[in-house]
Amino acid sequence: MRRLLWLGGLAYVLLLAGLAVTRGTVLALVLPLLIYLFAALVRGPDELQLRATRALSDERVSRGKPVTVELSITNKGTDLEMVRVEDVLPDQLEVIEGHSSLLTSLGRGETVTLKYRVQGDRGDVTLHKVRVRASDALGLFCREVVLETRQRLMILPQAMKLRRVGIRPRRTRAYAGPVPARQGGSGVEFFGVREYQVGDPLRWINWQVSARHPPSVFTNEFEQERITDVGLILDARHRTDIQGPDGALFEHAVRATASLADAFLSGGNRVGLLIYGGFLDWTFPGYGRLQRERMLRALAGAETGESRVFESLDYIPTRYFPAKSQLVLISPLCEEDLPTLVRLRARGYQLMITSPDPIAFEARSLEPDAAVSLAVRIARLERRLLLRQLQRAGIRTVDWQVDTPFDLAIHTSLSRQPHWFRAVGIE
Amino acid sequence: MVSTALATSIVLAALALTSAYGLDAVWIPAGAILFLATLWLAGQSIKGTAYRGWMSWVVVGLFIVVAVAGAWLDLSPLLLTIGLTATVSAWDLDYFARQLNGVDRVVESRKLTRRHLQRLLIVDGVGLLIAVLALNVQIRLSFAPALGLGLIALLGLIRVIDFMRRKSSVIGGDE
Numbered sequence: 001m002r003r004l005l006w007l008g009g010l011a012y013v014l015l016l017a018g019l020a021v022t023r024g025t026v027l028a029l030v031l032p033l034l035i036y037l038f039a040a041l042v043r044g045p046d047e048l049q050l051r052a053t054r055a056l057s058d059e060r061v062s063r064g065k066p067v068t069v070e071l072s073i074t075n076k077g078t079d080l081e082m083v084r085v086e087d088v089l090p091d092q093l094e095v096i097e098g099h100s101s102l103l104t105s106l107g108r109g110e111t112v113t114l115k116y117r118v119q120g121d122r123g124d125v126t127l128h129k130v131r132v133r134a135s136d137a138l139g140l141f142c143r144e145v146v147l148e149t150r151q152r153l154m155i156l157p158q159a160m161k162l163r164r165v166g167i168r169p170r171r172t173r174a175y176a177g178p179v180p181a182r183q184g185g186s187g188v189e190f191f192g193v194r195e196y197q198v199g200d201p202l203r204w205i206n207w208q209v210s211a212r213h214p215p216s217v218f219t220n221e222f223e224q225e226r227i228t229d230v231g232l233i234l235d236a237r238h239r240t241d242i243q244g245p246d247g248a249l250f251e252h253a254v255r256a257t258a259s260l261a262d263a264f265l266s267g268g269n270r271v272g273l274l275i276y277g278g279f280l281d282w283t284f285p286g287y288g289r290l291q292r293e294r295m296l297r298a299l300a301g302a303e304t305g306e307s308r309v310f311e312s313l314d315y316i317p318t319r320y321f322p323a324k325s326q327l328v329l330i331s332p333l334c335e336e337d338l339p340t341l342v343r344l345r346a347r348g349y350q351l352m353i354t355s356p357d358p359i360a361f362e363a364r365s366l367e368p369d370a371a372v373s374l375a376v377r378i379a380r381l382e383r384r385l386l387l388r389q390l391q392r393a394g395i396r397t398v399d400w401q402v403d404t405p406f407d408l409a410i411h412t413s414l415s416r417q418p419h420w421f422r423a424v425g426i427e
Numbered sequence: 428m429v430s431t432a433l434a435t436s437i438v439l440a441a442l443a444l445t446s447a448y449g450l451d452a453v454w455i456p457a458g459a460i461l462f463l464a465t466l467w468l469a470g471q472s473i474k475g476t477a478y479r480g481w482m483s484w485v486v487v488g489l490f491i492v493v494a495v496a497g498a499w500l501d502l503s504p505l506l507l508t509i510g511l512t513a514t515v516s517a518w519d520l521d522y523f524a525r526q527l528n529g530v531d532r533v534v535e536s537r538k539l540t541r542r543h544l545q546r547l548l549i550v551d552g553v554g555l556l557i558a559v560l561a562l563n564v565q566i567r568l569s570f571a572p573a574l575g576l577g578l579i580a581l582l583g584l585i586r587v588i589d590f591m592r593r594k595s596s597v598i599g600g601d602e
Binding site: 003006007008010012014015016017019020021022023024025026027028029031032033034035036039043081082084086095099100101102103104105112114137138139 | 484491494495498499501504507508511512515519522523526527529530531532533534535538539542543546547549550551553554555557558561562565566568570573574576577580584587
């Protein structure tokens with residue numbers, strides 16, 4: 001019930017009652033109420049003419065870094081006796097210092113400023129609404145307006161610095177870089193021996209081989225190192241995401257993608273990003289810092305989604321990725337993905353899968369009992385089988401328990417095991 | 428400052444209404460008024476805004492009913508008018524206090540509060556003065572003029588509601 005209607009209705013009922021029973025005392029009781037209503041009516045606010053301006057200390061920040069918001073409201077109209085200003089914040093943002101709402105009086109031409117600091121979770125956030133509610137001093141007559149001041153804030157995922165991530169795609173690009181190109185030439189790693197040709201440096205001559213095959217002279221060849229095309233595919237399907245007490249598994253996948261993008265771009269590679277979920281969000285491949293920024297912005301706005309079309313990985317648009325290039329899929333994986341991934345490998349793509357472990361992630365939030373531990377065991381076996389089948393198809397897999405640092409996980413998984421390890425079947 | 432003024436208004440309203448009933452030895456409503464006032468005062472110490480809002484609506488409604496019933500019973504009209512005015516003031520201050528508590532920051536809180544209290548005092552004073560004057564000026568009305576006045580009041584109310592709609596985009600507070 002609204003105050004004005006309540007008070008007005010009450011005054012009116014008393015007035016009618018007083019007239020009906022013809023009692024002056026009842027009518028006299030109405031008078032203070034009428035005076036109160038009249039006082040509010042006289043001092044009620046006119047049409048609101050306000051201007052809002054908002055400034056952010058930074059328009060792009062990493063997750064957890066605070067941003068200062070300064071909101072100014074200027075009154076271009078008549079004096080306002082009581083004004084409540086509220087900067088309507090999106091759910092992702094949390095005020096950590098200062099206040100996002102205030103109550104004040106605002107004379108004609110006066111300005112009031114709200115200054116506060118917020119921080120929030122990863123996301124592409126738009127601050128645009130300022131709710132202003134003005135009333136008379138008694139609070140009976142109110143006017144409310146929502147002012148629009150659109151300001152975009154990108155909260156980017158944190159990219160961890162990774163040591164070099166070793167990849168070996170079949171096709172590389174023409175420029176020098178960190179990726180072994182499977183071609184002889186100048187480089188660091190020994191690649192092979194060929195007959196001497198005019199112009200070869202003398203220090204490259206392999207004297208031992210030349211002595212064994214006179215009169216020919218042989219020189220060493222080294223593996224060329226070049227840059228390559230890398231396609232990152234982030235699995236944003238709702239069905240593969242798991243919500244835990246400390247957030248979603250998808251957040252870990254996003255951070256891993258940001259780290260990998262940073263690592264590959266730092267190596268000078270041409271990197272593109274496909275977010276595969278409710279729809280396809282494609283960041284065209286590119287190089288350098290600008291591309292890093294583009295990818296981080298795409299990742300900032302990445303959300304899980306559901307779509308009948310993209311329920312399985314069957315519709316990964318391979319046209320986006322150059323033939324025989326390196327693909328990196330970041331996905332918790334599900335059983336149905338196996339044939340698609342094997343098919344991708346068969347088409348000549350070098351495929352690496354970084355898989356945040358959904359079983360360990362979910363198991364942490366479950367009460368440990370016999371049934372749960374049995375279920376976890378079965379799920380682990382199934383996952384291990386899936387990963388082994390992928391490895392047998394020539395796909396490199398990184399099984400990442402999200403509570404271990406990503407850098408450590410990726411290097412443990414991708415480093416080459418000693419021969420005797422492999423001989424006895426330890427992976 | 429607001430909480431003191433609010434408590435004073437509640438006490439004043441309760442005392443005025445209780446005295447009005449007590450002077451005529453009608454003890455049950457007097458006791459009920461004191462009980463309600465105690466409940467309202469105790470409710471002020473509770474932090475939940477929703478509970479406080481609800482409490483003030485209920486108690487104010489009951490106080491007004493009690494005041495009108497007192498007028499019907501020919502109790503002291505001056506005390507009833509004082510009680511009713513103090514009740515409306517308490518209702519206003521309760522709302523104002525919730526407004527102050529409902530925001531993160533109040534700019535120049537003392538100035539805002541002082542101005543509100545001044546305005547309320549003036550409104551109460553004028554209201555009370557006119558009511559006292561009205562109590563001392565007796566006009567006897569037969570049924571026909573009373574009906575006529577009722578019709579005028581009805582028409583007036585329609586005009587007032589229309590005016591209020593134009594004046595206010597959101598009528599009343601956020602109760």
